[in-house]
Amino acid sequence: MILLVPAFVFAVLYVVSRRRDARRLRNGVFLVAALGCLLLAGLVELDGSGPAQQSLVTLGALLAVVLVGVLAVALIGNGVTMLRSEGRSLGNLLSLVAGVAILVLPLVAVALVTLPSQFDLPSVVDVLLVAIGLLVAFGCFYAAATFAAFGLYSLVYSRYRHTKTPQAIVVLGSGLIRGEVPPLLRSRLDKALAVYRGVAADGSRPVLIPSGGQGADEPRAEGDAMAEYLLGQGVDAADVRPETASTSTRENLLLSREVQRADGRDGATLVVTNDYHVLRAALLARSIGSDAQVVGSPTAAYYVPSAFLREYIAIMVEHRRLNAVAVLAAAALVALGVVWSLLPV
Incomplete structure (x- = not known):
């Protein structure tokens, strides 16, 4: 049962590392290593019984x-x-x-x-x-x-559940279809609306920052189309500040932070994306020095495998x-x- 020792060590490393910052990829490495050693220890014990x-x-x-x-x-x-x-x-x-x-x-x-x-x-x-x-x-x-x-x-x-009341809710763009918000992006916006309304019910009104520039195949910026959707759902125009220049997730986060500061909202930030994109968005937020927390919205089941593979490849390239x-x-x-x-x- 010697393999229980590294399993215990990796489990401790996972707990300590996650408590320090949940937005680290090494947390996943420690977790898988702990589970792998535990499984291997069990198999060795069974094989010799x-x-x-x-x-x-x-x-x-x-x-x-x-x-x-x-x-x-x-x-x-x-x-x-x-x-x-x-x-x-x-x-x-x-x-x-x-x-x-x-x-x-x-x-x-x-x-x-x-x-x-x-x-x-x-x-x-x-x-x-x-x-x-x-x-x-x-x-x-x-x-x-x-x-x-x-x-x-x-x-x-x-x-992971956000633990701070956000002063700003950043919604990451994901592409338009004929200039309109498609279901994938609508899922993010609906999640942001749910958080916004929940916070507003407690007496605070965070600013909503739909973030996304205009792609080569798009007739307008994603941020503008997303802002239009939010306004159509009854959000006060004073609470919507679109960011329309970004071309990547990193730029989404950087430029949205500038919009947030310009609006005088220097408090907690919550980033909303789809569930498959949550971890990479959190890693990028940490890499730019942001303390933003990230939450995810549902994704169509058939889309998840390819989406996870794209995120995995992107993270492997970044590392x-x-x-x-x-x-x-x-x-x-x-x-x-x-x-x-x-x-x-």
Whole structure:
């Protein structure tokens, strides 16, 4: 049960780190590491308890493989749905590509590691194929582990309840359809309206800042269309201050803070987005020195897988240096193994 020690350590790190600031991606890493060590400790204990328990471990492993296959098929099906419902674009292809990758890449890794020994290949070719297989296997594991950390903590953070009465509610834009607010964006605005009305009922009137510039394919700025929607829902015009110059989530947050300060609302800020986008928005808020809390609104179920994958890729790109270090370290270890294998005995 030695694995319970790292599980306990990671659990403590998770609790401490989250209390200091819930808006840290490493919280998800600590949480997944703690759960992973706990699961592994349980499997090791079962495997050493007797034949019946060993059978349970084997059955569990087979079930995990089946579930991964089901996940891959579900992602492929979702990718087809996205293409039919949202049109052909790189973003809408993500779940389809992920599903195919989940099915194919592990098989490629296993084949590269095991098959060379079945053929009479030069030793150099044999070693290189195994090395490539190990790198592919590491890539699969690293992607699965980092996505688990991101996905699980996204779900945990999205349940986070804001604890401060906001003086400003920032609504992040997400694109217009023919100049009008689409359902995805309307969900954010309705969530912001619910918070606004709840705060107003307690005697305070926060300013609403719909944030979003004009895209190349949009006839007007997102902030203006969002402000129009809020006013149409009965919000006092004095409480709506649109931000119409931003082109990214980071700019949404930076420019909305300027609007907030210009309006004399330097108190607590609440950012509203969709639930799949909550964690990344919180990470960006922290990175610009904002103490804003972030809450999410519901998203259509078919849209969630691709949306989560886009957020995951965006976060991986934003942490590209750290990811590059991890990949290069793995590559260096494999290269060292290759050199060692080819040295004359």
